[in-house]
Amino acid sequence: MRTVGGARRGLTIWLVQRAGAVVMAAYLPLFALYAWLAGSADYAGWRGLFEPLAAKVTTLLFFAALLSHAWIGMREIVIDYVHCPRCLGLRLALHFSFAVLYLACLVWTADILWTLA
Amino acid sequence: MPEPRPYYLNLIQIRLPIGGWVSIFHRVSGAALSLAVPLVLYVWMLSLRSPEDYAAVTGFLSGWFGFLVLLGVVWATLHHLLAGLRHLGFDIGWGEGRERARLTAWGVLFAALGLTGLFGLGCLL
DSSP states (O other): OOOOOSSTTHHHHHHHHHHHHHHHHHHHHHHHHHHHHHOOOSHHHHHHHTOSHHHHHHHHHHHHHHHHHHHHHHHHHHHHHOOSTTOHHHHHHHHHHHHHHHHHHHHHHHHHHHTOO | OOOOOOSSOOTTTOOOOHHHHHHHHHHHHHHHHHHHHHHHHHHHHHHHHOHHHHHHHHHHHHSHHHHHHHHHHHHHHHHHHHHHHHHHHHHTTOSOSHHHHHHHHHHHHHHHHHHHHHHHHHHHO
């Protein structure tokens, strides 16, 4: 019988979380600078920030990094706090639920970006 | 007489070192941001959908409640980002000594609060 618990995939997941962290740490200040240089705070200016293809692609990549990072982070929290004699199933169910939620959020992000002009 | 050692983890009596506080705030801010993702996406979607929805979002964020929520999200993001950079330093072996680790912990705590304050002032002015 196979076991699904344990820490076999820990190092890969750790590395994915770091990669996502670096992507976000690069995107956030660069986007803040980009928005600041663009300079207009009205609706047209705000919408215009996300209309160039490069902005859409980098913003979608940012959200992919954020959502994978959040998924791994919630896994850590579930592993730390959800404990009982037969809780492995519950932990897996929570982990799966967050996967579904965050995949849905990624598709939603793509929809938000690509329904702009 | 030596002080009696604690026999259990009483959260009121435990004194965390500053790195412990930064660590727990890192976890709390990360969990809060993770759970807030759908809400943030919803508000972002509204803000881009039409001029009327954009006005509704900016109106909400300028009210006292919306402004507090905004400051909370900004603080959580800044604290998580800065504490995360500190951890990336640990990953490559930078800043693991006690003195430097304490210094960077204080730095993260105050920089996140200070930048949140500056952001809030920038919004009000």
